[in-house]
Amino acid sequence: MTSHFITKRHEDLRAQVRAFAEAEVVPRIPEMEASKEVQHKLARLIAQQGWFGVTIGTGYGGMGAGHLARVLIIEGLSRYSAAAGGIAQASILGDAKILHWANSQQKKKWLPEIAEGRCLPTIAVTEHGSGGHVLGMETTAKRRRGGWVLNGRKCYVGNSHVGDVHGVVVRTGRGNRSRDLSCFLVQADTPGLSLAPHKPAIGMHGFSFGELIFDNCVVPDENLLGEEGDGRDIADSSSVLYGRLNLAAVALGLHRAAYEETVAFCNDRQRYGSDLGDLAVVNARMGEMRHRLETSRTAVYEAAHMLDTGQECDVKLMSAKYGAVQSGIHSAWDAMRTYGAAGLFSNHSIERIWRDLPCIEPPAGTSDVQLHRLGQKSRRTKYEPWSSRLAHLLTAA
Structure with a gap:
């Protein structure tokens, strides 16, 4: 492959x-x-x-x-x-x-x-009360002499408990405009920043995507990232250009694991005098898994290549995340059907893969969000893609 x-x-x-x-x-x-x-x-x-x-x-x-x-x-x-x-x-x-x-x-x-x-480094955008609605966030930064005071909470922050510097998008204006949000670099040891206890999820055990708590957390002016009012653009561009492709890559790796483990299982198990994979229904299922994997890999690699070569590819990035996650989940389900009851126990890695893949669905926009954004891009004529706006910073060295 x-x-x-x-x-x-x-x-x-x-x-x-x-x-x-x-x-x-x-x-x-x-x-x-x-x-x-x-x-x-x-x-x-x-x-x-x-x-x-x-x-x-x-x-x-x-x-x-x-x-x-x-x-x-x-x-x-x-x-x-x-x-x-x-x-x-x-x-x-x-x-x-x-x-x-x-x-x-x-x-x-x-x-x-x-x-x-x-x-x-990490990036902290999401809040419990607003989810993917970035403009609905309530965490604030208020001016003080020489700096800003942050108050509020951020959740589902990837690497929350191991991160050294968090890029925190907060509200600096009073309205619901994009320019009411700004981003600050907040070091993990800054007074007023604490972590909620780690809560294990259904899968991805060992990875932290937890909660940051800001209680009169003071950051200096030099920690403002970009200009005041750039927070929405920082969040959006990071999600589109990095988040979606990164998560597509995680899904792709898990998809590959599900496929390869299932092939090995079918070659090892005997049923009715031959390999399990010789059964027509199982053979067709493996073929479908292989098709999904190859299709996802092509989409993900193409999107990455387009970033490397400075091509407009926002839509490709959204499609790559949607396709990689959905096809990976479908193949994990096919793998579980093939393993049968054996797949329900942790002595087979397929049980872990089956739990891990759904954890890739929500970050950087669920599949429903990807479809919504793709629909918007289909109808919008004046949208300037992030891959074009930041092309000079995206090409490979």
Whole structure:
């Protein structure tokens, strides 16, 4: 399974990720599943590989390898563990706001730290009361001499409990206009910022997507990202250009795992005097899984390649997330049907994959949201895609 977009450099990176995952991630999975605790050590170990700097330019110490390379890193880790893939995707997503919106001083301060694996960035947008309705958020930042005071809560923050610097989108105006939102870089040890206790979800055990609490949290003026009023654009551009493709890559890795594990299971089990896979219904099911996987991979890789080459591709990115998640979930269900009762127990990885995939549905917009946005783009004629607006910052080095 390959693509004409894949180069020798990509193949080498893919092999590097696979070797790391087999040596460092797979042995940790039983404990991750049993404890469901945040994997602080694993997060730092992944960061030390330099992969969080995959799209950061070499001038800041990053890999400068581009967006297809980030897909391969996230997909490769997710093939073995959704939590490991989630850790990578959340920090790489955290890069976006700084790459696209930071001033030169902020880039010099943060990008080398991220590229070297000494800083894990996050982005915090969602709130319980507003969900995907960004303009409905209630967390505020109020001016004070030399800085701002933040109050409120953010939920479902990827890498919440391991992040070092959070890009927090808050309300700085009183209305419901896009210009009423701004974004601040808030370091994890800032007084007034605390974490709600980690709550394990149905899947992705070991990954944290929890809650940040701001109680008179003071940040200086120099921590304002972009200009006052840029918060909505920072949230939207990060979600479209990084979040959706990252999550598509996690879904792709899990989809690949479901397919490969099912093939191995069918080749190992005997039914009616031959391999389970020789049964016509099972063989057709594996064919359908393979079709979905190949179709999803093509869409995801093409979208990443278009980002790398500066092409307009917002719609491709939305479609990639929608297709990868939906097809992955369908294939996980087909895998479970093939395993039968055996798939219900944790001695088979398919049970974990079946739980992990639904966790990829909500972030960066559920599938319903992707369809809504795609419908809007179909009717809107004056929309300027983020992939065009930020093209000069998106092409591979």
